Amino acid sequence: MAARKMLLAFLVNLTTHCTTNNGGEDVGIHTLQPSWKEFFVCHVLVKKRSLASCDMSMGNSHVHLDVYDSDRDSKRCSDKTCIWDVNNDGLFLEINGQRVLQYRWS
Numbered sequence: 001m002a003a004r005k006m007l008l009a010f011l012v013n014l015t016t017h018c019t020t021n022n023g024g025e026d027v028g029i030h031t032l033q034p035s036w037k038e039f040f041v042c043h044v045l046v047k048k049r050s051l052a053s054c055d056m057s058m059g060n061s062h063v064h065l066d067v068y069d070s071d072r073d074s075k076r077c078s079d080k081t082c083i084w085d086v087n088n089d090g091l092f093l094e095i096n097g098q099r100v101l102q103y104r105w106s
Helices: none
Strands: 002-010 014-020 026-032 037-044 051-058 061-069 081-086 090-095 098-104
Antiparallel strands (some): 002 037, 014 051, 051 061
């Protein structure tokens, strides 16, 4: 088993609840204020698909998002770290040094 770190950088009031499929790890519910940063580590099973997902709410907007999927992210997250940035526009993932929009708040 390897560890995959995720940095979720929140720039607005945001409520999160994140879990992984590996043993049902529950990171818990967190309400984050502007400029807070949240780290969590999900353990990745090397020979098995690993998934970490979060429910995120900001005001009246809500999204359920897979923040790490080993099939999708093993190559696009550098140094075993997925860096997410959340702001008023949406949720961005850093891919090859570029912030790429993954979800736009509706």
